[in-house]
Ligand SMILES: Cc1cc2nc3c(=O)[nH]c(=O)nc-3n(C[C@H](O)[C@H](O)[C@H](O)COP(=O)(O)OP(=O)(O)OC[C@H]3O[C@@H](n4cnc5c(N)ncnc54)[C@H](O)[C@@H]3O)c2cc1C
């Protein structure tokens with residue numbers, strides 16, 4: 553059963569699968585064809601975690617993928633009461649879900665297919681192709697975007713940074729959907745030893761289109777990169793939410809164009825909205 557709320561739907565969705573990806577990271581799949589039909593990468597769902605009053609507020613989670621059966625995947629870290637309740641759900645139990653919510657990534661019309669010249673000619677082949685960047689729990693919407701881009705003939709380069717090797721499990725089997733996967737770990741257990749923005753700064757081409765989601769320091773580094781190298785970039789922000797539908801201003805973030813609500817004006821924003829204002833000379 554569902555009620556339409558202006559494009560978004562409220563659905564009582566049966567849980568299809570749950571799995572622990574690491575000690576505190578869970579993949580949960582539920583069936584909601586009414587939401588899946590309109591879902592785009594960058595959008596999120598708001599889930600009522602409990603069946604009692606606590607926790608009262610819905611919890612937002614990025615849509616990590618949808619399949620032809622109308623199943624929607626989310627991946628989350630257990631950090632408090634809401635995510636603990638969700639982690640305990642078992643197949644057949646029902647979730648109260650609203651979605652799809654928020655502004656998705658806008659796929660640039662001139663992104664190129666990295667397979668045109670093959671991966672061996674990497675310097676030339678990677679010109680103008682989508683460059684996906686994720687850090688930690690920023691992976692789900694970026695993995696969803698990688699799969700949508702692939703289905704449109706645009707295999708992307710994916711840069712992914714995590715704290716330690718075991719967290720690479722968040723990517724699932726996305727490697728087959730991208731042209732190249734570059735990883736970094738804070739502790740050096742896999743890939744580049746350090747943060748992923750260091751690799752991106754070294755490798756990024758001037759004509760790349762960036763799509764990113766991750767922690768604030770990563771987004772801040774990408775805003776700096778986009779400003780100093782004149783790159784196109786779309787960034788997905790997380791912010792604690794209350795109403796989730798634009799009514800309370802509780803999720804506002806400051807941008808160069810004033811305060812913006814992450815839940816309805818975002819969560820995806822163009823990087824230039826965070827460039828410092830130009831100094832005017834008299
Ligand atoms: C658009 C959007 C997409 C999101 N997608 C994902 C996702 O794909 N996977 C995922 O694991 N999480 C995601 N989050 C964050 C997720 O919503 C929170 O982790 C969740 O609401 C926590 O609920 P809780 O009841 O377990 O914790 P709470 O008890 O509500 O909070 C526990 C602690 O975490 C802090 N906290 C809660 N939410 C956030 C937040 N958004 N940012 C920083 N600190 C927070 C609280 O201040 C508190 O200290 C997303 C958030 C937004 C806004």
Ligand code: FES
Pocket residue numbers: 792793794795796797798799800801802803804813814815816
């Ligand atoms: S959470 Fe209420 S306006 Fe965004």
